[in-house]
Amino acid sequence: MTATRPVPAPDFVGYPEVRRHIRALLDGRPGTHRRPVPACPKWTVTDLVGHVLEKAEGVFARHGGVLPPREGPLEVPELLDRWDEIGDELDRRLAEAGGRSGEVLVMDAYTHELDLRAALGGPPPVEHLAGAPSFDVLVRGFSGSVAGRGRPPGRLRTTGGAAWTAGPGRPGISVTAPAHELYRALAGRRSLGQLAALDWSAAPARWLPAFTWGPFSPPLRPGV
Incomplete structure (x- = not known):
């Protein structure tokens, strides 16, 4: 990664x-x-x-x-x-x-x-000291899920310019989203429909099962 x-x-x-x-x-x-x-x-x-x-x-x-x-x-x-x-x-x-x-x-x-x-109906924090290290933990876990399921590696990007490679090898697909949305996706807070609606460079169907890993899995209903 x-x-x-x-x-x-x-x-x-x-x-x-x-x-x-x-x-x-x-x-x-x-x-x-x-x-x-x-x-x-x-x-x-x-x-x-x-x-x-x-x-x-x-x-x-x-x-x-x-x-x-x-x-x-x-x-x-x-x-x-x-x-x-x-x-x-x-x-x-x-x-x-x-x-x-x-x-x-x-x-x-x-x-x-x-x-x-x-x-409580409040906005996410604009900046947070826990954000970057927490993102790293989620990306490592997601990368293990990508590799363990035999999926091709991919690139995770935020609209703010941060990027990670998930899975070993050269990325063959990418997904881009605002940082908060990408974080919530990796943490099991976005449904399969919400995940598929992110900005993917190619059809994401093969990747979506990798969002189930560790304690996380996409909810049946759209998450917040």
């Missing part, structure tokens, strides 16, 4: 920004906590926040952190407080570990920040 853009910041750098954004989206808005999250069927906003906290706690414990006591189910304000409580130390431990130790955690949290924004 290659990318024609600057080398991104270390993977963990965007994680504090995700925490700040999610808190800013939800602070003082208790009426939204039971709202469904269309990108995550059967989840409410509370479930989404509980999930990102659970992921953080798991990584924190694997890196030697001692979790504070937890009693009973927590609501959104308490979930956010607990996330912040371990956040600074988790950031430090990820920085010390280096490499790709926090990349999946950051990608997961950033993806769910976008899910939350969509559920």
